[in-house]
Amino acid sequence: MLLPQTMMTVAIFASLAVAQETTTPKSLPYTAVHDPQFIGAPEATFLNADDRVIGLMSGSVAKAFPAGILVQHGLVEDRSPTGPIAITW
Numbered sequence: 001m002l003l004p005q006t007m008m009t010v011a012i013f014a015s016l017a018v019a020q021e022t023t024t025p026k027s028l029p030y031t032a033v034h035d036p037q038f039i040g041a042p043e044a045t046f047l048n049a050d051d052r053v054i055g056l057m058s059g060s061v062a063k064a065f066p067a068g069i070l071v072q073h074g075l076v077e078d079r080s081p082t083g084p085i086a087i088t089w
Contacts (some may be wrong), residue, residue: 047066
């Protein structure tokens with residue numbers, strides 16, 4: 001179920017621009033993302049209505065982490081209003 005566009009923020013990760021080096025072992029096929037940048041839902045024209053996302057709602061903050069992007073990175077380290085979080089796929 002998708003939240004109204006005015007409440008949802010969509011996480012977008014440009015694998016070359018945003019992904020940062022990590023201490024992840026070299027055998028893993030992805031690069032984790034730390035402190036991702038976000039865009040509003042109306043700007044997320046690369047998503048379709050039936051695309052899967054991992055959603056997070058904390059207070060009035062809503063975030064969506066698209067599965068199609070998570071599969072490229074495997075791990076996203078972000079912050080919620082209550083503290084640090086890790087999103088994995």
